[in-house]
Amino acid sequence: MDNPLKIAIAGLGTIGGGTVRLLRENADLLKRRCGRDLVVGAVCDLDKELAAEWPDVPYFNDALAMVRDADADVIVELIGGADGIAKKLCETAIAAGKHVVTANKALIAHHGTDLVKAAEDKGVSVAFEAAVAGGIPITKALREGLVGNRISRVYGILNGTCNYILTTMRETGREFDDVLAEAQELGYAEADPTFDVEGIDAAHKLAILTSLAFGCEINFDAVHTEGIRHVTAMDIEFAEELNYRIKLLGIARRTEFGIEQRVHPCMVSLANPIAHVDGVFNAVVADGDYVDTTMYEGRGAGERPTASAVVADIVDIARGNSAAALGVPAAEMEPFTVSPMDRHRGRYYIRLMVTDEPGVFADVAAALRDCEVSMEAVLQKGRSPGEPVPVVMTTHETSEGSMIRALDMIMALGAVIEPPRMIRIQSFSGGGIE
């Protein structure tokens, strides 16, 4: 296998540019490591200017034409978007018997199972290391490094923008909107931050991790998704007081009902290493029956880390290495049984803003009792008659359904003047790192 591997890259934005640069800058190293040249044989972007850096590389402005006309073994899709040209490009490339590498989490979360089936039928690879947690080689770890294990749970900090915002809010005491605006200025958040701050980006990645961990089809629609817009500086302060840290986590696990997938802000014990993963860093934890708990940490986005992941996939193809893209071949995948969120059990942090009238607390306690939610602790700070004051409670383990019913009753109380804030307290008992 000493013939060069020919690579065609569609999309020359941040990641695409980084990938071409890596392949050319580290070409000698890559040749030593995989025994053959990795050649950028074609590039494609609607904006021809983006290709100007590499005048020696054949340029296309139509991605489908590139698949048809370029001499390429591998098509690298870095255009983005769950549908449209990105999807069409991958389908066309597979149909033409070419390997596909992509960093497109939305595409894989929505259409990954179908693309993998099509690729298996054609005997080509579909690889997407860069789609999950940027530079962290987590899809490889799940498909290969931990292959001997039954995975019981996989979770992580999957969105660097949210982690940056939550970290900065904690460090500075500032509020969400303020920190988001700054993150946008610094380039850590998009002009339209919806996908990031609403948890959708993390849910895309979680859906992919779930499939890899459990050998089931990807089911993005089954991810219970909440973002970080409602996290306040006050909640972060209370969390610290309770020895927790608020992190947006994606968590997938097997329950007695099926597979639970959820993305939401969590209170995590400071004793858990993931509580200390700050700023734009991502981390993924996988619990296996033999390996116990393993954690993987690194940059979750950005030109260079993402290019590192794209190139790792290309090298696997160059070396002729393959493993089922989603852990098991499509024909062997388990049907996906959704574990419903209202069957979820856990502990909860609740913050109410109440007018400080006599009897309020008795009403709240009665609502919890009526819904069979058992209180663990109460924190109340500052009393100024007539002014709203925060009341913070933590609960013992209860079901999500009971908690939601109790919150509905509490919200109806006259003295409770804004919707209660609820943050799940996430313990990871059973895993080793804690």
Place this chain on the structure above:
Amino acid sequence: MDNPLKIAIAGLGTIGGGTVRLLRENADLLKRRCGRDLVVGAVCDLDKELAAEWPDVPYFNDALAMVRDADADVIVELIGGADGIAKKLCETAIAAGKHVVTANKALIAHHGTDLVKAAEDKGVSVAFEAAVAGGIPITKALREGLVGNRISRVYGILNGTCNYILTTMRETGREFDDVLAEAQELGYAEADPTFDVEGIDAAHKLAILTSLAFGCEINFDAVHTEGIRHVTAMDIEFAEELNYRIKLLGIARRTEFGIEQRVHPCMVSLANPIAHVDGVFNAVVADGDYVDTTMYEGRGAGERPTASAVVADIVDIARGNSAAALGVPAAEMEPFTVSPMDRHRGRYYIRLMVTDEPGVFADVAAALRDCEVSMEAVLQKGRSPGEPVPVVMTTHETSEGSMIRALDMIMALGAVIEPPRMIRIQSFSGGGIE
């Protein structure tokens, strides 16, 4: 490739037993994941009793006879020891055209380059994921996941016994000998703890990581190795006061002089996630030019995590996947140029026990000045005339050579009543996680 892969396992101690159990317990899962059966076709141990659990598996009491007579595609060496039968077994298996999987860090640290060369000549694999950091798939991460990167530094907590001892010393305030004795009772330390507490085990693992990271031959003899016997409860207390944590780290990096490899206790900033890796856990950090910093954490030893790593190597062979065992083919390896330890530059923690006489400190300061070591801070606690008191100093960055000369001069002072204790303060600037 739907024929079964036949595996012969030599050594049925903790890891060998765990490996057979994993392969049989998770056989269905493994078949789904790699598309063929993984069959334990033969086992071998001097003690026949250890094979009694699997009466259906052909038993050998001679490992070399097993290579010759068993119908096996892969020989798994779990006997241990840098030389002797383990080495002979691997050489014989390779010569017979069989793949080799081993968890034997001493063997690979001493003879890995030669074994890899022999295997490359024969077109078979030598795989040793289990030899470094137990269940953490770090050799795969370096060979494959980070393959696009020039690695500038790799370091980690590579010995769970030492990390357990240092963690317990910190948590309880007890001294080394006391905690070691308890660790031995609990089975976390061997009856003869030399390999662990002197840093030799960590040095074996570091030498392997160095080769993987930098594409050079393995050079165990070039590892500067110090253990943890001299770490005292008092130093741990001072470290906490200075916002450091004492960890036994193995560190390899490229310097202007060549490759530096060292294993010794370090003071690590609490802001670095590795400072929070406690107990028997291991962690490895790799810094690459594209991926920036990535960290991998998990159990470093034990029956089940190590079996997980052994099986990952077996599955790679079953899938027909391979990458150069040490990152690049033996013919492409760089010659190893040793960066000498006295050229090392860094900051230092120094603790002296002095009789509290006038002028002692002036003499110490003069010695540092004469050796061009610049003091950063001084801590002195407790003064009881006539009694020895600790004087703790930290230095600005200086060379190891200067520091050693200064310590020699200080040791010669009459008022310094025991050898100065020196612990290197390790900063990881340039890497991202800190």
